[in-house]
Amino acid sequence: xxxxxxxxxxxxxxxxxxxxxxxxxxxxxxxxxxxxxxxxxxxxxxxxxxxxxxxxxxxxxxxxxxxxxxxxxxxxxxxxxxxxxxxxxxxxxxxxxxxxxxxxxxxxxxxxxxxxxxxxxxxxxxxxxxxxxxxxxxxxxxxxxxxxxxxxxxxxxxxxxxxxxxxxxxxxxxxxxxxxxxxxxxxxxxxxxxxxxxxxxxxxxxxxxxxxxxxxxxxxxxxxxxxxxxxxxxxxxxxxxxxxxxxxxxxxxxxxxxxxxxxxxxxxxxxxxxxxxxxxxxxxxxxxxxxxxxxxxxxxxxxxxxxxxxxxxxxxxxxxxxxxxxxxxxxxxxxxxxxxxxxxxxxxxxxxxxxxxxxxxxxxxxxxx
Amino acid sequence: xxxxxxxxxxxxxxxxxxxxxxxxxxxxxxxxxxxxxxxxxxxxxxxxxxxxxxxxxxxxxxxxxxxxxxxxxxxxxxxxxxxxxxxxxxxxxxxxxxxxxxxxxxxxxxxxxxxxxxxxxxxxxxxxxxxxxx
Numbered sequence: 281x282x283x284x285x286x287x288x289x290x291x292x293x294x295x296x297x298x299x300x301x302x303x304x305x306x307x308x309x310x311x312x313x314x315x316x317x318x319x320x321x322x323x324x325x326x327x328x329x330x331x332x333x334x335x336x337x338x339x340x341x342x343x344x345x346x347x348x349x350x351x352x353x354x355x356x357x358x359x360x361x362x363x364x365x366x367x368x369x370x371x372x373x374x375x376x377x378x379x380x381x382x383x384x385x386x387x388x389x390x391x392x393x394x395x396x397x398x399x400x401x402x403x404x405x406x407x408x409x410x411x412x413x414x415x416x417x418x419x420x421x422x423x424x425x426x427x428x429x430x431x432x433x434x435x436x437x438x439x440x441x442x443x444x445x446x447x448x449x450x451x452x453x454x455x456x457x458x459x460x461x462x463x464x465x466x467x468x469x470x471x472x473x474x475x476x477x478x479x480x481x482x483x484x485x486x487x488x489x490x491x492x493x494x495x496x497x498x499x500x501x502x503x504x505x506x507x508x509x510x511x512x513x514x515x516x517x518x519x520x521x522x523x524x525x526x527x528x529x530x531x532x533x534x535x536x537x538x539x540x541x542x543x544x545x546x547x548x549x550x551x552x553x554x555x556x557x558x559x560x561x562x563x564x565x566x567x568x569x570x571x572x573x574x575x576x577x578x579x580x581x582x583x584x585x586x587x588x589x590x591x592x593x594x595x596x597x598x599x600x601x602x603x604x605x606x607x608x609x610x611x612x613x614x615x616x617x618x619x620x621x622x623x624x625x626x627x628x629x630x631x632x633x634x635x636x637x638x639x640x641x642x643x644x645x646x647x648x649x
Numbered sequence: 650x651x652x653x654x655x656x657x658x659x660x661x662x663x664x665x666x667x668x669x670x671x672x673x674x675x676x677x678x679x680x681x682x683x684x685x686x687x688x689x690x691x692x693x694x695x696x697x698x699x700x701x702x703x704x705x706x707x708x709x710x711x712x713x714x715x716x717x718x719x720x721x722x723x724x725x726x727x728x729x730x731x732x733x734x735x736x737x738x739x740x741x742x743x744x745x746x747x748x749x750x751x752x753x754x755x756x757x758x759x760x761x762x763x764x765x766x767x768x769x770x771x772x773x774x775x776x777x778x779x780x781x782x783x
Contacts, residue, residue, distance in 0.1 A: 495717075498696045583671070607703070
């Protein structure tokens with residue numbers, strides 16, 4: 281009786297571009313019926329820097345440090361996709377030691393990025409303490425990179441043909457120490473967060489992404505694997521030394537925010553295993569193949585793909601035989617996940633938006649490029 | 650896949666080349682939607698990327714479709730004029746195409762016919778021109 285006499289209407293609410301949970305500059309236009317999300321339209325481009333256009337005006341080696349800044353939480357995977365494409369074009373064979381060092385860099389970056397995810401995801405759901413714990417461990421990874429290449433965040437560890445330089449003597453013992461420490465710290469996070477009833481209530485069954493929708497929107501990485509799909513570029517098309525190390529592709533069948541969180545927790549444990557194997561088996565030898573100062577790949581095209589912490593990061597390079605690429609296309613996984621976000625948001629409450637957005641772990645730097 | 654495409658398309662298949670795991674083909678704009686639909690039916694369920702390259706003489710649209718089980722890739726290329734290009738949308742075949750085509754429209758000016766919501770995506774709505782054209 282009462283309901284029929286009350287007039288209701290949908291409201292459009294702008295969330296962002298300066299909203300703390302958007303982790304950068306993202307605007308969501310939410311169409312709300314009361315508290316329920318009827319539709320969502322992500323508005324992007326606030327961080328567009330024209331990186332692909334810049335690539336056409338730089339030489340091949342000059343463009344490498346720009347790639348660090350695309351997905352700034354995981355510089356190594358951007359480097360990896362770019363050099364993979366250029367090396368495919370040139371037919372460069374990378375020395376074994378460089379391949380192993382690259383895997384170490386990639387996996388350290390994966391852990392660092394997932395730690396930021398755990399930190400911010402927990403923080404968004406009001407578990408502030410976890411933020412400080414996770415950032416504490418991430419600091420150790422930053423220190424390792426600083427020891428190796430001097431930089432901490434945008435490291436440019438990779439070079440066309442190898443890595444920038446060999447690791448210093450003290451690197452391996454410190455890396456071993458880190459591999460021994462992190463699993464213990466992950467148990468601590470589990471005690472803090474994974475079994476926490478408030479955390480579970482906010483994430484379990486929330487933001488469902490069915491596997492067929494995930495494929496349709498070309499989702500990859502933990503977003504796809506959290507929907508129970510075992511797809512990982514490291515396994516599907518092994519690059520560097522991934523065919524020589526033993527690791528599991530972590531999946532979770534839940535299709536919800538909790539599933540995506542648990543996949544990342546599992547992946548950090550696998551990354552530690554990969555790093556430990558690489559540290560133990562690190563071959564001796566050169567760390568960079570002989571590539572001339574002037575890089576001129578023959579005319580043609582190549583696509584390099586790596587498994588970044590967020591999913592498939594790809595780089596499509598077209599060459600006309602000159603010193604600069606004709607086209608550098610960067611295929612960033614967050615772009616695809618954001619396109620699929622409305623599918624996950626519809627029907628959930630306004631309060632769940634923050635949890636669902638956090639669970640796909642976007643980096644606006646790579647969405648907008 | 651190569652034989653299948655040759656059989657289905659006949660003359661409309663302008664080029665066909667296998668490079669590693671990539672099957673690179675070139676088709677006419679009219680064949681684009683049928684070809685992508687055919688690929689999807691044959692296991693290429695992962696629309697990895699859609700982009701374009703300005704080759705100065707023409708625009709080349711590049712559709713990278715991947716079969717997740719085998720890792721095989723079909724790279725479908727379509728030629729288009731550098732200005733005023735009109736290409737049928739594949740957003741009815743793959744959901745991911747909706748945003749990817751918006752980006753190609755934004756940066757290259759290609760109009761995708763039948764697209765449900767063809768607006769700029771990275772640049773502001775009042776931006777003039779398409780910056781990735783040479």
